Amino acid sequence: MRVDRHWSEKRLEEMTERDWRIFREDFNISCKGSKIPRPMRSWAESKLTSELLKAVERVGYKKPSPIQMAAIPLGLQQWDVIGIAETGSGKTCAFVLPMLTYISRLPPMSEENEAEGPYAVVMAPTREFAQQIEDETVKFAPYLGIKVVSIVGGQSVEEQGFRIRQGCEVVIATPGRLLDCLERRYAVLNQCNYVVLDEADKMIDMGFEPQVVGVLDAMPSSNLKPENEDEELDAKKIYRTTYMFSATMPPAVERLARKYLRNPVVVTIGTAGKATDLISQHVIMTKESEKSSRLHRLLDELGDKTAIVFVNTKKNADMVAKNLDKNGYRVTTLHGGKSQEQREISLEGFRTKRYNDLVATDVAGRGIDIPDVAHVINYDMPGNIEMYTHRIGRTGRAGKTGVATTFLTLGDTDVFYDLMQMLIQSNSSVPPELAKHEASKFKPGTIPDRPPRRNDTVFAH
Ligand code: ADP
Ligand code: MG
Numbered sequence: 001m002r003v004d005r006h007w008s009e010k011r012l013e014e015m016t017e018r019d020w021r022i023f024r025e026d027f028n029i030s031c032k033g034s035k036i037p038r039p040m041r042s043w044a045e046s047k048l049t050s051e052l053l054k055a056v057e058r059v060g061y062k063k064p065s066p067i068q069m070a071a072i073p074l075g076l077q078q079w080d081v082i083g084i085a086e087t088g089s090g091k092t093c094a095f096v097l098p099m100l101t102y103i104s105r106l107p108p109m110s111e112e113n114e115a116e117g118p119y120a121v122v123m124a125p126t127r128e129f130a131q132q133i134e135d136e137t138v139k140f141a142p143y144l145g146i147k148v149v150s151i152v153g154g155q156s157v158e159e160q161g162f163r164i165r166q167g168c169e170v171v172i173a174t175p176g177r178l179l180d181c182l183e184r185r186y187a188v189l190n191q192c193n194y195v196v197l198d199e200a201d202k203m204i205d206m207g208f209e210p211q212v213v214g215v216l217d218a219m220p221s222s223n224l225k226p227e228n229e230d231e232e233l234d235a236k237k238i239y240r241t242t243y244m245f246s247a248t249m250p251p252a253v254e255r256l257a258r259k260y261l262r263n264p265v266v267v268t269i270g271t272a273g274k275a276t277d278l279i280s281q282h283v284i285m286t287k288e289s290e291k292s293s294r295l296h297r298l299l300d301e302l303g304d305k306t307a308i309v310f311v312n313t314k315k316n317a318d319m320v321a322k323n324l325d326k327n328g329y330r331v332t333t334l335h336g337g338k339s340q341e342q343r344e345i346s347l348e349g350f351r352t353k354r355y356n357d358l359v360a361t362d363v364a365g366r367g368i369d370i371p372d373v374a375h376v377i378n379y380d381m382p383g384n385i386e387m388y389t390h391r392i393g394r395t396g397r398a399g400k401t402g403v404a405t406t407f408l409t410l411g412d413t414d415v416f417y418d419l420m421q422m423l424i425q426s427n428s429s430v431p432p433e434l435a436k437h438e439a440s441k442f443k444p445g446t447i448p449d450r451p452p453r454r455n456d457t458v459f460a461h
Helices: 017-026 050-059 066-076 091-104 127-144 157-165 175-183 200-205 209-217 251-260 288-302 314-326 340-351 385-392 410-425 432-436
Strands: 029-032 081-084 120-123 148-151 170-173 194-197 241-245 265-269 279-285 307-310 331-334 357-360 375-378 402-408
Touching: 017 029, 029 066, 050 091, 050 127, 066 081, 066 091, 066 241, 066 265, 081 091, 091 120, 091 127, 091 194, 091 241, 120 127, 120 175, 120 209, 127 148, 127 170, 148 157, 148 175, 157 175, 170 175, 175 209, 200 209, 200 251, 209 251, 241 251, 279 410, 279 432, 288 307, 288 314, 288 375, 288 402, 314 331, 314 357, 331 340, 340 357, 375 385, 385 402, 385 410, 402 410, 410 432
Parallel strands: 081 241, 081 265, 120 170, 120 194, 148 170, 194 241, 279 402, 307 357, 307 375, 331 357, 375 402
Antiparallel strands: 029 265
16 A cells, blocks of 8 residues: 655645545544535635734734634635534634634725624623633734724623724624614614624523524625525625534524524534534443454344444454454455555445445544444544544434444553543443543543643644
């Protein structure tokens, strides 16, 4: 097999389809949508204006975070976006930069147009969130001469209305207060075509759906993109762009998205709000010698459904596959010892259900579009939790539920701690042998001076 260079050693023009897939995998980026622009690998390769790039440099963001890599190119082309990524992943900047870019193309605010209201509105559930968004926005906005006003509870509505009418391009608001302002005619949104709903699930949880809807309905609807995605967009026309960020997608959030977003691209980073919700995770403590019979039992229960069986080595892949084949299962393999062409053939057989079961190593899965399956089985537990997340992400895609079963042995103690945290966080049951084990209590190699926090590794890339 030809060993290819990693994408990071290639120039942009050299990137192949496979490089892009590996790139997305490396940053845990998943995008749902057709004909969408590629993510940006770096700030330098983004299509941001030189003014904004300078601002980014002054702010000190060396590299875009994964959500920024994926969402900024979409925002710059005015796609509607649903972003799902965990707290602390840099979502604010991911919508602020495209928003400022959009505004910088419009005529500056002047006496002529300021009475028509702001060009963009950002809604967030609480004052504190609104404050954080304002802090992030004013890092960049002044470089472009863009003014920001925040409209939140606790200050006088008259005063806030006055500040809007004095001319500002961006309003950052809590939905209740903004609607109040609009209803009392202190503010209008006649030229607002850029909308961000941040923390959408929280806004709904807090009961703000009617207010959010009220604000959205106060904007000119003539600028909504056509419902039919095949319809040509008019290059000269300004369309409303709507960004929605949420940690999860409960039905009320979906309802909002269906009504106000047009063919949105769904960007998910990592497994935030996905794996943990849609994949039911089972861990079975076992011995090496019992794995084979346990696997047979699992596959028998699955009947006609497909499964991917992950193992850690090429040798194991061949051994497990041979054993299954001998026992009458329709099985194929995918590992690094096979050529790209052989791998495509295996996959094709699996996709068309000629084979029910695919035995695979991690190496083989890199950069290959493995179809969605009902069941992922970790015959061997991988050596780190990122790979575990990656593997189980092969199921539970596109809103369908999935099941992941992992065979765990006392040889896997290095990952006991992380695995247990993962199971706890996703409300999965933890086998007593795992819960009680010494290795589950501390992360290997760390001095337990403070408990790890969820955001510890977000910018590790
Ligand atoms: P989220 O909305 O996803 O919870 P924020 O947008 O509030 O996250 O960002 C979290 C922190 O990360 C902020 O302090 C922000 O300034 C910082 N940050 C955002 N993007 C970058 C980046 N590319 N590089 C370094 N720090 C960043
Ligand atoms: Mg945020």
